[in-house]
Amino acid sequence: MLEDKERLPREVVAMRVAKELPDGGYVNLGIGIPTLVSTFVSDESMVFYHSESGVLNCGPLADEDSQDIDLINAGGQFLATVPGMAFFSSVDGFAMIRGGHVDVTVLGAHQVSAKGDLANWMLPERGVGNIGGAMDLAAGAKQVIVAMEHTDRTNNSKIVDECTFPITGKECVSLIVTDVAVMEPTHEGLVLKEIAPGWDVDEVQSITLAHLIITDDVKEYEL
Amino acid sequence: MLDKKVLSLDELAFKVAREIRPGNVVAVGHGMADVIGKRLSSAPDAWIIDGYGGLISTHGASKSSKDKQGSSFHGVSDVASIMHGGHVDIAIVEAGEITASGDIVSLSTLSTAGLLAPGWSVDLLDNPRRVIAVAKHFNSMGESVLKSNCTVNPDGIGCVDMIITDIAVLEIGDNGFVLKELVDGWDIDDLTADGSIHIESSQSITDGEVDKEEETELSKLYDTGVAAMSDLPDGATVMIDGFAGPGGMPHYLLVSLRDHGAKELTIIGNTAGIARVVNFGTPAGKQAIDHTLLIDNGQVSKAVASYPVSPSASRPTAFELAYRRGDVELELVPQGTLAERLRSGGAGISAFFTPTGVGTLIAEGKQSRIIKGKEYILEKGLRADFCIIRGYKADKLGNVIYKGTSRNFNPVMAPAADITIVEVDEVVEVGTLEPDEIVTPGIYIDRIVIRPKDFSPYE
Known part of the structure; x- marks a missing residue:
């Protein structure tokens, strides 16, 4: 059963995404696997993290004995003070996002379509959800990368031809990194780029609801 | 001549x-x-x-x-x-x-x-x-x-x-x-x-020689939070700052607003009160003060927010339960659009075009326009009757500075309400704050309340 076949751990997915962050880039990381990405960015590549809580150049979390309610990231985690940190209001923080000043955002998702539509703010069965900064990031960041599990808890593919959940943004995702594959949404459809060790192309397609375009270039996950 | x-x-x-x-x-x-x-x-x-x-x-x-x-x-x-x-x-x-x-x-x-x-x-x-x-x-x-x-x-x-x-x-x-x-x-x-x-x-x-009127001193300082909002009527629209957790949230003024008791409020903020159900460093055995106070007291009829409910469906907030009962309405707004709507409200801009939310539920019923080949939707400026915000220090003129990430929506909301009340730790003499460090100038602050020294953001 493919449901039971070993997939890559969250840390490896985060490690693969880390490769995509440009040196000197301004990056916003969402909650979940995206939060782990910064752990795998080398110290040499100067990446500046932006958080909607109103801070740039945030990084490590605070020690338990130096937690300060006036120093948090958007996930509500307490930040350590670091040199070069800058604070600003929400309107400035979102001007950075909406004005195209954030180079890359890494977000989790409930569904992503073959064309790159993103659904990550509401599960229909709950009837209410939180948008937070997701729609601004989807519309404003120069590049939107989704990092997530390939299937949900009940083994439904999160990669679909058309999103059935309410979407966050249309045709905004440029790269999908999951625990079995790396895929690129294009106007022609979803192109399979890399697959996890031990998986073959047919296996990946069989757990994916969207049709995958297979080229000769499909590689094993490159870390 | x-x-x-x-x-x-x-x-x-x-x-x-x-x-x-x-x-x-x-x-x-x-x-x-x-x-x-x-x-x-x-x-x-x-x-x-x-x-x-x-x-x-x-x-x-x-x-x-x-x-x-x-x-x-x-x-x-x-x-x-x-x-x-x-x-x-x-x-x-x-x-x-x-x-x-x-x-x-x-x-x-x-x-x-x-x-x-x-x-x-x-x-x-x-x-x-x-x-x-x-x-x-x-x-x-x-x-x-x-x-x-x-x-x-x-x-x-x-x-x-x-x-x-x-x-x-x-x-x-x-x-x-x-x-x-x-x-x-x-x-x-x-x-x-x-x-x-x-x-x-x-x-x-x-003939041009007129007696100078008696000079009255500018006084924005109020003794208590309740005194500062005595004229806040039922049915008012109230902006409430706070990103999500306890930082930057006017806890004392939230308690004051509960004690004041105005009903049928429309509240505008990033959340509709999630600090109580999410642990943002809340001490064991305590509960964080947030919008829940107003919801539980039956004072809220509508919320305008970007992150209104708990991140976890299994730990619903008071607002979510009230929403499910049909007791409150919700206007969901993307966070950056919320910030820009507030900025516009304070800056005399009635509406603006943004690409955020195009093609989503947020775009339903809104005008859209293609500008230079890209689609935008029309969002309107947002204003309120009252605004309660949380500063670090203010001087007697109402100039305010903030701490760290607790700045968030405070300086954005302050200009967008008819009456803006700031809760601060300390009020200092005019001249103590450097002109270059002031974030919210006193022009936007109508009333100042000092958070009592023994006040705790947890109850």
Whole structure:
């Protein structure tokens, strides 16, 4: 059963995404696997993290004995003070996002379509959800990368031809990194780029609801 | 005519200063208006916007143009927001021509006629509560500033309330010019040079020597949160700051608002109260104070928020439960759109186009437009009756600074409400805060409340 076949751990997915962050880039990381990405960015590549809580150049979390309610990231985690940190209001923080000043955002998702539509703010069965900064990031960041599990808890593919959940943004995702594959949404459809060790192309397609375009270039996950 | 007495600039400035009330924001234009703006030493505590990014407080004895106590410095867009957002109480413009219906051509426009170089005269006249035109009554050709018609396109239509020249003070009444004061030795017929314009004479014309009104001290400080919101009515729209956790949230004012008890409130904020169900460092056995206080007290009928409910469906907030019962409405707004709607509300911008939310549920029922090949939706500016925010320190004029990430929506909301109340740890003497460090200038703060020393954000 493919449901039971070993997939890559969250840390490896985060490690693969880390490769995509440009040196000197301004990056916003969402909650979940995206939060782990910064752990795998080398110290040499100067990446500046932006958080909607109103801070740039945030990084490590605070020690338990130096937690300060006036120093948090958007996930509500307490930040350590670091040199070069800058604070600003929400309107400035979102001007950075909406004005195209954030180079890359890494977000989790409930569904992503073959064309790159993103659904990550509401599960229909709950009837209410939180948008937070997701729609601004989807519309404003120069590049939107989704990092997530390939299937949900009940083994439904999160990669679909058309999103059935309410979407966050249309045709905004440029790269999908999951625990079995790396895929690129294009106007022609979803192109399979890399697959996890031990998986073959047919296996990946069989757990994916969207049709995958297979080229000769499909590689094993490159870390 | 030449040998008759005319007012000096200082005397003219004194008459302008009389019109200024404590806490007023006075925007001064070019030329004589600018000069007068620097001579308002007799005015009560007020702010002078000088057009160079300074919000200069008249507080204190020193009247030099920089490093003044209580002043702060801002970028050009912040200054434009102050003017367009209706935060200016009095605009002072040097007039070249004024008509009996209150149309005005500024002297800078008149003297650059054909070049269309009004500077910021047009912005100044955009949205102030009162416009005072200052002028030399006669130009070098002996022509009166009072006209039956403007000879070039006016900078403002029907906007002038008062005219202070070097020989007279007039107001614009329902039937045109009304003379209020006349310098000794002049006659009412002198004012229009040829006497062709009707001037109504006020019954109590004075000769220009007017007693200075008793100066009242600017007081924004209230003893308690409840006292600061005593006039907050049922059905009010209230902005409440806070990103999500306890930082930057006006906990004491939230408790005050519960105790005050106003009902059927529309609350605007990033969340509708999630701090209670998410552990943002809440001590064991305690509960964080958030919007839940108002929800549980049945005071809220609608929330406008970007992150209204718990991140986890299994730990619903009081708001989510009330929403499911149908007790409250929800207007969901993307966080950046919320910030921009608030900014617009405070800056006099009625609506704007944004790509955020295109193709989503958020776009339903909204106008959309393709601009340079990209789709945008129309979002509207947002204002409130009251706003409660959380600062770190304020001075007595209402200048506020914040700490770390607790700045978030505070400075964005403060300009967008009719009455903005700030809760701070400490109120310091004017001059203690550096003008360059002030984030929210006192122009946006109406009331200040000190958070009691023993107050805990947890209960």
